[in-house]
Amino acid sequence: MKTSRSETLVGDIWGGTAAMLVALPSAIAFGVTIFAALGSQYGAQGAVAGILGTVAMGLLAPLFGGTNRLISAPCAPAAAVLSAFAIDHMARGGDPRLGLLLLALLGLMAGGLQVLMGALKLGRLIKYMPYPVVSGYLSGVGMIIIASQLPRFLGTPKGTSFWNALASPNLWRWQGMAVGGATIAVMLLAPRVTKKVPAPVLGLAAGILTYLGLGLMDPALLTLAGNSFVVGTLGGGEGSVLDALAARGASLGQLGFGVLRDLLVPALTLAVLLSIDTLKTCVVLDALTRTRHDSNRELMGQGIGNLAAAALGGVPGAGTMGATLVNMSSGAATRLSGMVEGIAALIAFVLLAPLISWVPVASLSGILLVIGVRMINWSSLAFLKSRSTVLDFCVIAAVVACALSVSLIVASGVGVLLAVLLFLREQVHGSVVRRVTSGEVTHSKRVRVHEEMDILAEKGGQFAVAELQGSLFFGTTSQLFHSLEADLKLRRYLILDMRRVQSVDITAAHMLDQIKDMLGERGGMLIFSHIPRSLPSGRDMQHYFDQLGLVRSGHPVKVFGEVDEAVEWAEDHIIAEAALVAPEESPLELAEIELFKGRKKETLTELEGHMEARVVPAGEKIFSVGNQGDELFLIRKGAVRIVLPLADGQVRHLATFGRGSFFGEMAFLDGETRSADAIAFTDVHLFVLSRRNFDGFADSHKKVGLVLMEGLASILAGRLRYTNAELRALEA
Structure with missing residues (x-):
């Protein structure tokens, strides 16, 4: 049944709106994670960056990418790469304001690289990344997110590492753990109760309600100024969003060639990870909807969206699996649904900006912890059960180890190298x-x-x-x-x-x-x-x-x-x-043909009188498939090929008959039409015996006729025996 335009439009609006409800809480959490690494006062600005990234990606990526139903928004790989970069920048004593500018430049460079990859038709190559590598780095990203969010969930002071946070219970703050725990519990349990409202939305609502409940017991929690439990006033330490953009512009003077050179590897890492994340989602979407996306066009669309997001100070992103599946299940059918998601995010930002300031940081950490755990490919542990897949698990483990200890780009390189070595090993064995x-x-x-x-x-x-x-x-x-x-x-x-x-x-x-x-x-x-x-x-x-x-x-x-x-x-x-082939200087006589050897000369002379001697030049057809005919052809000299015509004008070679052989026996025996073409391979001399003439001869020579039919059957049986022996050899 064909869907009307109005039904399609309604489905796109509902799908895009539902997708926004899934994407926006995660985008805010990603933004806070990235920007808080520059200083706690920048966490609120990170929330705005997450929203701006959602708006820019939602509006432009569908417009230029063109994959129906795909939802683009800030994602976990972006959070992992950018937060790691921000942490490294501050660890080297960098200026936070310069860090804001470098994050924007990273997004611009990654977006530009995506556009370049799409223009160079590299989309298909990225899709061919080996599964163990993709599984490994996604698991690595998930672990990086968990490592960065667990200290926030526990409420430990800024700068506390993952292991120190676990080893220092005295630094834990139970209020944040209660809020984060409520968020996680509702996110995990909500799908069992209802799927109409996205689990991240319900989880965030539960975290906010829990925080407000704690605020009734401790009024200090209900103050915005200096409160480390909440996101804080939007704009953070830079005032308005426009002030933040102006601050980035003021930091341009600190840029140099060395700084830009140091951005290249992280930008390439970000571009590759965002591209793989997008195309992975597109492949799943193709399988579910029986469609086919254009990888190169989608890369260019994603790159344009990320360029716009970075220019606005937003978080770059990719085609996200969760929001895309919600969009599709809510009735979306076209790329308009992706643009609706961007518009809905902008409306939510305008209407709900004051409320976003009160979002608990621990609740956002809880959302990211769930996302991080779900990104880890736990099913890969099953690879350890079989000797044939143990090495594939080793590839995944090596990628995860490199991702956690060195960098994601090094992890991808190591994974590809190991996958190539495994391929070579498989080929060799x-x-x-x-x-x-x-x-x-x-x-x-x-x-x-x-x-x-x-x-x-x-x-x-x-x-x-x-x-x-x-x-x-x-x-x-x-x-x-x-x-x-x-x-x-x-x-x-x-x-x-x-x-x-x-x-x-x-x-x-x-x-x-x-x-x-x-x-x-x-x-x-x-x-x-x-x-x-x-x-x-x-x-x-x-x-x-x-x-x-x-x-x-x-x-x-x-x-x-x-x-x-x-x-x-x-x-x-x-x-x-072996000297079995006599020189073919003259055609065989009837007595020399295998079928008639040992017969009386007088009988053969009489039989030959019932036959027609025929000469067929090379290349001419003796008979064609479908022809009526009951003749048996005896080859005195030359060779005949039996071929089966095919629909495309080609032919299939079935058999070749040489000097002393016969063909046409099927029609001779059953009187049916010819089942193939017979073509003279060389100049051919034939004896042609029709069934009518043979029956006339057999009436007066019944014994000879019976012997001839027995000889015919014997030769056919011999051919069948050789065929059976060959088939057995092939099956062995």
Whole structure:
């Protein structure tokens, strides 16, 4: 059922408003966390920065990004990176006002880098970040948030570290713990009661009510001035928002090249984390709504939103999972819902600014503690249960350790490096030789006479078909040689089926060149089949082999388009060496054809009178699929290919019949239409026996007719036996 425009508009308004209720409390908490690191007097300014970031991201990111239903707002990765930067700045004796300016510049640089990444089409690359790396740094961000918020939750003095706060119960302030505890309890329990009102809103309301209740017992808690339990007057130590922007401008004179250079790594870290957070949310949204977002456009939209947020003094952000899911479940359908979220945040700021001053800091810490705990990927602990996933857990643990001890950008780099090493390890341990089949049990589609099949059963072991797969590179070269070493000592012809090969580097190509030389020294031949024209990397493997001289003419190497052609070539050489193929200077006589050997000359002469001798030039069709016909064709000279036409104009090669063989037996036996095309591969000399003529002959020679049908059945049974043996070999 198609939704009307009015219904879509209503859904977007409700969805955007509900998303704002989820995003705004968290944004305020993130802002207070970041700015309070510069000094407690800046906490209120941080609350304003969180709101401004929500407004700017909400209005501009949907407008330029274009992903339907996506909600953008300040997020945990931004809080982790910016608060760590602010703490480091103050630890080095930095000026708080300069710190405000540097935070804004960080946001501007991160937004600019996101726009650049989108313009350079890097959106897809960021989506391919390995899962253990993403899981590790998100868990690391969650732990960083917990470490920064627990001292605030406990009410310890500013500057108290996580471990000191835990080890110093005498510094704890029970009022803040009561407020934070009430917030956490309601956030966790609220979804069990109702999902109509977002849990963060209910948790924040519970924290405020708890604080007001404590204020009735202690009137000092109800004063705004100098009260460290609440956010405080908006604007903090800088007066109005405009005064705060002016203070940032006044600090421009303290900037230098060294300061800007030091911002580059944190800005790159912030840009990458915000981009991954956004695209991760977009991927989940695509899966839920069966849509497809434009990664590069979304990066540019997010970058523009972050540029605006930083220019206003707000906290940068990303597409957030929680608010986006609330938006979608509330009926939103288009990107207008994201803009509604920004407008709703602006209205809330204008109408509720006085109330925001009374928001308890411990309540905001409680919200962030819940967010931090939820960001940790606890399910990754299950990786320890299986030996196959233990190393993936080690990657996650290494990323978390680097995130906590060094930096998030170093953690991401370490994680990617470890993921690459795990990939290489997987490639090295995976077999690049899928199967090796001896020529004694695998056969071409060339239908051969009984004597030829006997010699192939005896001497077919002179060749083998090795099916290669995966990546042939320096890490698998040794494995490739050891897997083929035994066959190199036994076979004269080694056929390498390359159809499943994904990549080949120069080390593997050099090894193939050595294998070619080893076979050549014994008079053998290395044969390639199905060399891919286009690998996933875009490389033309056959052209690459030509450049390296691997398939150079005059060398003991041959190249075929299909495995069957290669196997047929090897079989022909083995049979020719056994002198089983007589020179085809003249067509076979009827008595020389396998089906009629041992029959009386007089009988065959009479039978030949019922046949038609026919010559078909190379390339011409003998019959086509769907044709009516009941003739049995006996090949006196030449070869015939049976092919099945496909819908796309291509054909599938089913079989090849040579001198002494017959074809067309199915229609001869059952009288149905032809099931494939028969094409003369070379100039072909045929005996053609129609079923009508055969029945006329059999009426007067019943015994001969019966013997001929038995011979026909015997040869068909023999072909079936060889096919069954080949299938068993392939299944082994």
